[in-house]
Amino acid sequence: MQVSVETTSGLERQVTVTVPAERIDQDVNKRVQQTARTARIDGFRPGKVPVQVIKKRYGKGIREEVIGQVIQETFYEAAQQEELNPAGMPNIDFKNDKEGEEFQYVATFEVYPTIELADFSGVEIEKQTAEVKDADLDTMVDTLRKQQASFAAVERAAAEGDQVTIDFEGFIDGEAFDGGKGEGMELVLGSNTFIPGFEDGLVGAAAGDEKELNVTFPEDYQAENLKGKDAVFKVVVKSVAAQELPELNAEFFAGFGIEKDDLEGFKEEVGKNMQRELTQALKMKLKDKVFSQLIEVNAIDVPAALIDGEIDNLRRQAVQQFGGENSQLDPNMLPKEMFEDQAKRRVTVGLLVQEVIKSAELTADEDRVNSTIEEMAETYQEPQQVIDWYKNNQEMLNQVRSLVLEDQVVDHLLASAKVNEVEVSYEDAMKPAQPETEAQEEAAE
Incomplete structure (x- = not known):
């Protein structure tokens, strides 16, 4: 087996491998004989099929299998011989695979980089x-209560922390846009669920109110067609509900898996x-x-x-x-x-x-x-x-x-x-x- 290596760019290598025809032919003949002993072909008794018949019918497939096996074996032999450390599978390009002639292929692949670590002492x-301070702990307990909070309808204007149920539709330059409409949406004011300005515009609104909110979509908004755009949302407030926090008792504690x-x-x-x-x-x-x-x-x-x-x-x-x-x-x-x-x-x-x-x-x-x-x-x-x-x-x-x-x-x-x-x-x-x-x-x- 002959091997030559070329550095094409950076970490990429091209390895040309030449395998003697004898190695391919020997393996092909061996597999042909094995196939002849087990093949069942009409007109021949099992185990008595002539080698030439086997070659004619199965020879191409057998040779392809042998070449695949030889590539697998010789590639890693070549990598070890040339002290190469492949990063990923190679791309194989046949240069000569004619029967009776030496087999040659080119493997293109990347190698792992050689690393010399820099001095870290100047970093x-x-x-x-x-x-965790007492104030942090109190804040966390308040957060846990709010997570388990319920909401009860109230007959007053909405304040931050209240939940409003709304229908809304958004317009840009007077035209409605996809994804800008919703019905029966429950929104907690101050949750920052909607874009800036939307929730603030609903503070002070009561059930039955109709509002027009002028807002601007953030420059980093996920929808490309809405980034930085000015929009008007027409909103109908259906109801206002106030937050009711649960009591701090054993039942509440058990909800978090804490038996206290x-x-x-x-x-x-x-x-x-x-x-x-x-x-x-x-x-x-x-x-x-x-x-x-x-x-x-x-x-x-x-x-x-x-x-x-x-x-x-x-x-x-x-x-x-x-x-x-x-x-x-x-x-x-x-x-x-x-x-x-x-x-x-x-x-x-x-x-x-x-x-x-x-x-x-x-x-x-x-x-x-x-x-x-x-x-x-x-x-x-x-x-x-x-x-x-x-x-x-x-x-x-x-x-x-x-x-x-x-x-x-x-x-x-x-x-x-x-x-x-x-x-x-x-x-x-x-x-x-x-x-x-x-x-x-x-x-x-």
Whole structure:
């Protein structure tokens, strides 16, 4: 077997493989003979079909099978011989596949990048710290009450926090537009469910009132044809209902899976959940900042094949999230561009994290693996059952090990970086992590 390698661009390689005719012919003849022993053809006894008859009838298919097997074997032989690390399956182009002649093909594929990690000691990382204060706990209890609130009709003008039932229709330049009409819509004023200005315009309205609301669609509105457009909504208020909060009693507490009879006991359990969520939120934000900086100081080429594979994963996840396991939606119908940036970041982080693990010779700390499983189990009614399930399920156990190893990478990088702690409120700490590019743009403004 002869092998030649050409770098066509960046990570792309073209490998030309030439296989002696004898290797193909020997395998073809062997399979022809095997087929002759089992083939059933009219006019011949089983096992007595002449080889030439077999070749004439099945020869083309047998040769194609042999060539497919030879390509599979020789491609990986060639990759090992030339010390290439393919990222994804190759595109195969036949150069010569004539019977009796040497077989030649060209495999085009991408390789994993060679990574030399940059010094991380000059990197500055902002680490947020926060705590759950009494005021935060009171706010959370109020939020939980509002989630369980009911509404009762009132004969007065609507105030913020009230629920109004409305019919409405929207117009742009005097013309109604698709999606701008609704009937019997229940809307809590102050919930920011509708575009800015809409809910404010209904404060003070009573049942039977007709209103015309002049509003402007946000520039980042999801519908392209409505972005930044001025609109008039004609609204009929059908009814106004005031919010009625539930009592803080054992029945209310049980609705959240907390078996307590008094408010203090309930608040204690809610506080534990808040602290658990806060710890996780701060951890994820810090990890995001570290990985963003890791990407920034390590500019690497990323194989397109890996990005495409991750896009497919994200498409499937999106379908499952919005349509459930039995969704009939074809993931490929979702535009590739929706997931491209996220996929590239995921792949880049994955490649760099693996390089950090390799260079620092990190292995998953089993004590941290056990403590992570215990923390995850705390949120269930039978924690020990969850712990046992993880420890007896090798696949899930390996997933936890991967998470722990990722945390160890973060710790390893932070050990050499300049870390600046910044105390923030519970509310700010719980806000979703903002992409670095957006944060930089806002800071510049």
